[in-house]
Amino acid sequence: xxxxxxxxxxxxxxxxxxxxxxxxxxxxxxxxxxxxxxxxxxxxxxxxxxxxxxxxxxxxxxxxxxxxxxxxxxxxxxxxxxxxxxxxxxxxxxxxxxxxxxxxxxxxxxxxxxxxxxxxxxxxxxxxxxxxxxxxxxxxxxxxxxxxxxxxxxx
Numbered sequence: 001x002x003x004x005x006x007x008x009x010x011x012x013x014x015x016x017x018x019x020x021x022x023x024x025x026x027x028x029x030x031x032x033x034x035x036x037x038x039x040x041x042x043x044x045x046x047x048x049x050x051x052x053x054x055x056x057x058x059x060x061x062x063x064x065x066x067x068x069x070x071x072x073x074x075x076x077x078x079x080x081x082x083x084x085x086x087x088x089x090x091x092x093x094x095x096x097x098x099x100x101x102x103x104x105x106x107x108x109x110x111x112x113x114x115x116x117x118x119x120x121x122x123x124x125x126x127x128x129x130x131x132x133x134x135x136x137x138x139x140x141x142x143x144x145x146x147x148x149x150x151x152x153x154x155x
Contacts, residue, residue, distance in 0.1 A: 037117035
């Protein structure tokens with residue numbers, strides 16, 4: 001009897017999935033910045049990322065989901081950065097908040113056109129990017145909890 005092929009360990013599988021997700025996002029951001037958010041298709045993204053379009057849809061159901069993932073990554077990146085900045089731990093709250101805003105603006109500056117298009121899209125009530133959508137509210141709450149945590153420590 002032949003031994004059954006072993007599935008890769010779930011940790012490795014998760015790493016591969018995360019790497020694919022990150023690659024799709026990088027390619028999408030590149031295309032959004034060169035072609036624009038609305039003129040970029042999921043087919044173009046999948047081709048340039050080297051994945052089947054169906055694979056892209058396994059990770060992101062739409063370009064709006066890509067945008068939400070981008071913002072989730074940015075929020076988590078800011079939170080991780082802040083917690084790793086020893087110089088900010090004992091800084092006055094105003095300095096901490098200024099540092100967060102400055103860091104955030106520096107990180108999103110290369111994506112100005114993309115973010116502008118996303119914010120216009122967010123004005124549509126049916127959009128997942130709309131501030132009142134469940135998807136968007138979850139992200140906003142995570143960020144607001146982070147800021148509240150900083151303010152509570154300052155009290």
